[in-house]
Amino acid sequence: MRRRSLTDESVVDFGPLEPAALPVLATPQRAGVPLTTWVRDNxxxxxxxxxxxxxxxFRGFSEGADAxxxxxxxxxxxxxxxxxxxxxxxxxxxEGVYSSTEYPSDQTIEMHNEACYSWSWPRVLGFACARPSQTGGQTPLADxxxxxxxxxxDLVSRMERYGVRYLRNYTPGVGIPWQEALGCDESGLDAYADRTRVxxxxxxxxHLRTEAVRPAVVRHPDTGEWVWFNQATSFHLSTIGDELAEELLGQVGPERVPKTTRLGDGSEFTRADLGAIREAFAAETTAFDWQPGDVLVVDNLLAAHGRAPFTGTREIRVAMAxxxxxxxxxxRPARAGLPEHDGITVQTKGERR
Known part of the structure; x- marks a missing residue:
């Protein structure tokens, strides 16, 4: 009988964490399997x-979060x-590793696909658990x-036609400073706008404002399937809850909210629109409890993620590739960037079929 090496694909068992739920669970069938080496070979x-x-x-491997x-x-x-x-x-x-989003522990981070408001974004997203929270703190997933x-x-048709408009307002003491978010100073703003179609x-x-219109629906380049790929809800002002949103509006006014979304034509999303998107996510969302050393890899186009509120100390690391x-x-739509009358238009790959 052939002796299996530690990097043989059969050394790792793939099975559902829960039936028909995200993610699929990969566990070693013997002690001491190095995750880094095994993944490189497989x-x-x-x-x-x-x-x-x-x-x-990936759960139960020898390297844990360091992998x-x-x-x-x-x-x-x-x-x-x-x-x-x-x-x-x-x-x-x-070395390309970051903390997970540093929002207050009592807040929920809504389901979203990483960085899809930007011109560029990662296709592969990774999380690792160095220390799980005392309670809560799951990273829910949705297909x-x-x-x-x-x-x-009707909602999908409108968003396929117009896309999502992402608005960000940078003012002192509110949110991330624009120099940090955009990665440039005043002299680099024109180059940033050209490079990112913003x-x-x-x-x-x-008061500095950025606007970008991005598609709402994408065809996965490997599977050929259409996917929901936007942050219409998680980027919208309402994501912080009605009470906090009202308080923020009272402090800075509607023209200075740090970030929000509209339909690509500039019209506001209705409560019904936002509610329908959140209901669809809720129906598809699954979650698992983190264990020390867990490593989760996500196809950023195929799966959205979020964060549940938690208590205690939580250390989840993030990397992207x-x-x-x-x-x-x-x-869908087949353009990314602002409409032609705004002066920035980019033709993306392929037309709607």
Missing amino acids: AALVRTRMRERGAVL LRPVVEAIGGEGALAYQDGATPRSALG SRNVLRRLPH RVAHIAED AAADWNDVET
């Missing part, structure tokens, strides 16, 4: 599992990406294919 198999289910959770960056790089086929164009606070932990199928046809405007001496941009995928 990256194609992992990518296949990710395409099938959207996410893979995050090399695992993400092996699956993505390139080095870890820097966190750029950030919309949430994070801390750099070194973006199924979310799209659940949405009302409109940048000085509204006042202490496989950079893509809107020219790399077929989209």
Whole structure:
């Protein structure tokens, strides 16, 4: 009988964490299997599992959370990406690894696909658990294919036609400073706008605004399936809850809210629109409790993620790989950037079929 090496694909068992739920669970069948080496030797198999289910959770391997960056790089086929164009606070932990979003522990982070408001975004997203919270703190997942199928046809049609407009207002003492978020100073704003297909405007001496229109629906380049890929709800002002949103509006006014979304034509999303999207996510969302050393890899197009409130100390690390941009995928609508009358238009790959 052939002796199995530690890197043989049969050394790792793939099975559902829960029936028909995200993610698929990968566990070693013997002690001491090095996750980094195993994934490097079996990256194609992992990518296949990710395409099938959207996410893979590695549990019980010898390296634990330290395997995050090399695992993400092996699956993505390139080095870890820097966190750029950030919309949430994070801390750099070194070598392409970051803290998870540093929001107050009593808040929920809504379901979203990473960085899809930007011109470029990662196709592979990784999380690792260095320390689980005392209670809560799950990283819920939802299949973006199924979310799209659940949405009302009229809402999808409007968003396929117009996309999502992402608005960000930078003012002193509110949210992330624009120099940190955009990664440049005043002299680099024009280059940033050209590179990212974003409109940048000085509204006042202490007020910088950016606007970008991105597609709402994407065809996965490997599976050919259409997926819901936007942050219409998680980027919207209402994501912080009605009470906090009302308080914030009272403090800064509607023209200075740190971030929000509209339909790509500039019209406001209705409560019914936002409610329908949230209901679709709720129907598809599954969650698991983190264990020390867990490493989760996610296909950013196929699976959305979020964060549950928690108590105690929680340390979840994040890394990203496989950079893509809107020219790399077929989209609905088939344009990314601002409408032609705004002066920035980009034709993306393929027309709607």
